Amino acid sequence: ELKSINKNINYRYSSLSSTYQLITLTNKSILTDKEGLNTNKITIHIENTTDNKYDYKIVLKKDNRITKTCGCINNADDYKHIKYSVDGNILTLNSDMVIYKGSLKRNEEKDIQVNIWLDENTNSNYHYHGYFSIEKINQE
Numbered sequence: 001e002l003k004s005i006n007k008n009i010n011y012r013y014s015s016l017s018s019t020y021q022l023i024t025l026t027n028k029s030i031l032t033d034k035e036g037l038n039t040n041k042i043t044i045h046i047e048n049t050t051d052n053k054y055d056y057k058i059v060l061k062k063d064n065r066i067t068k069t070c071g072c073i074n075n076a077d078d079y080k081h082i083k084y085s086v087d088g089n090i091l092t093l094n095s096d097m098v099i100y101k102g103s104l105k106r107n108e109e110k111d112i113q114v115n116i117w118l119d120e121n122t123n124s125n126y127h128y129h130g131y132f133s134i135e136k137i138n139q140e
Contacts, residue, residue, distance in 0.1 A: 022063060025082065025128040029118045033090050036083055036117035044112045044132055048104035055137040058100040058112065060084075060093065066129040081122040085115040092119075101137065 021042060031039070048054045060082070079093035086100055093099070100112055118126065 021131075022066070023060065023116060023128070023130045023132070024066075025116065025118050027124045027127070029116075029127075030120060030122050030124065031117040032120045033083065036115055037085055037088070037090070039115050039117055041113040041115055042132075044100075044114060044134075045109065046104065046112065046134060047109035048106060051106050053103055053105055055103040056101070057098045057135050057137055059133045059135055060097045060099055060116075060130050061133045063129045063131050070127075070129060072127055072129070081118050081126055082128065083117055083119055086112060099132070 023042070044058060046056065060079075079095060079097055082093045084091055084093070084099055091099070099114065102110065102112075104110060114132075118128075
């Protein structure tokens with residue numbers, strides 16, 4: 001059942017559109033940093049469809065529907081095990097779950113390449129289901 005709902009997501013707000021895929025991290029995602037950097041990159045495509053500059057952040061969010069279906073709802077400290085890379089820099093998540101911040105000019109678009117994996121010391125029973133959310137950063 002989980003495989004049938006793990007597909008690309010497309011959405012369009014009146015101000016921003018994005019294309020990305022659902023994220024599932026399992027025991028196969030427990031990797032060294034070197035291995036993590038060599039995983040397939042996930043591309044997040046963002047397009048500003050407004051007439052103004054748009055400051056945004058990309059946040060990794062837990063997919064509660066899939067987590068409930070899977071039965072792993074008790075993974076409360078999700079972010080502590082997740083590592084990722086944008087532009088080759090190895091980073092770890094903190095509680096705000098933000099993986100990237102940026103801005104786009106009017107009608108500008110951008111592809112952000114992300115590697116994501118679980119720290120090599122993660123318990124093999126741990127897993128995570130989520131997706132990337134694009135959120136506007138408060139602007140004056």
